[in-house]
Amino acid sequence: METLKTEHNKSGKLYDESDSVWKLLRKERKPFDLLADIEKAFLQFDLSRNEIRVYLYLARSGTQKAREISDSLSLHRTETYRILRELEKRGLVSCVLEKPLKFNAVPFEDAYDVLIKTKKLNVQILERKKKELVDLWSSIPQHKAEPETKEIFQILEGEEQLILKANEIAERTKKEICVLAPDLELLHLYHSGFTDKLEKVSKKRVKVLLLTNNSPKSRFVAEKMGLSDVKYISISSGDLPTFILSDQQELLFSIKNGNAHYDSEMRRKKEKISFLWTNYNTFIKALKLLFANLWTTKTSPVNNELPEICVPAKCTASRNRDV
Helix, strand or coil: CHHHHHHHHHHCCCCCCCCHHHHHHHHHHHHHHHHHHHHHHHHCCCCCHHHHHHHHHHHHHCCEEHHHHHHHHCCCHHHHHHHHHHHHHCCCEEEECCCCCEEEECCHHHHHHHHHHHHHHHHHHHHHHHHHHHHHHHHCCCCCCCCCCCCCEEEEECHHHHHHHHHHHHHHCCCEEEEECCHHHHHHHHHHCHHHHHHHHHCCCCEEEEEEECCHHHHHHHHHHCCCCEEEECCCHHHCCCEEEECCCEEEEEECCCCEEECCCCCCEEECCEEEEECCHHHHHHHHHHHHHHHHCCCCCCCCCCCCCCCHHHHHHHHHHHC
16 A cells, blocks of 8 residues: 555655556547547538538448448437438449448548538539629620729638638739738648749739747758748737738738637647738728837837837927827
8 A cells, every 4th residue: 555655755745657557548539539530530521410420430341231231330220221322422332232232432532622622623613613604794784984983991701711811812913912920820821832922922013021939849840931021929829910902902810719619639729710801091001100119119129118109299298298
């Protein structure tokens, strides 16, 4: 008993991480994490969660009767047959002609290839229809109005929408694009390919200004981009906003929100990506002023706060108090 108490006090945990029981528990959890990642990937191909569950069950278990599938996954028998027929139509499941009928899953790699090819084919069909639809739209009588520029706001959610919009902004830029991003956001932009787009536009006489915090991650990305106008500031990455400003005409601004989830592979908290796009002139001017202030101000390594943007009247009052 004394030995057990001593061992418990040494570890300070229920199980020591080197203990065989702890290793077994960790191994038992891992497949569920992997299956969750696979399910997430399959959802992108317009499969329902139950369809994915049935396919993955068959792929792991081998040939099964419909009754065995419905019992194992707690699905109604009628629903199970419907799902199996849908999966059969999509080329993910085949039927074994026995009595009673049995079902067999297409090997995982082949099934994923089928889903990708189907997705590509659907995109090609949509692309071919584009001209026909544009011609149809043009043939419909339109109310002709004088074009006017309106100041608008648009909320974008999801990484795909963010990258599409950011790439559009970069392509439209004629003179200057300003990017303010802390190291982690800059790393996301790097992996998404947006930094490649910035590198391309910089070679077309577009001035690209990159402002980020001073860290190994940000220096790595900046060096990979090969930009000449890069500045590092000694401010904590958590205190820096993220935005892209183009020709002082349009702005893409990061919105922090509380809708967070945990990435099953990295085991870290990730926030849902939301961005605001606007051409609102006052907002753009304010953030351009912030960017210019940070660009020209040397931030002390000790003072890790954003420098105050100086409004003329406020600055005058401040100087009068000092006098």
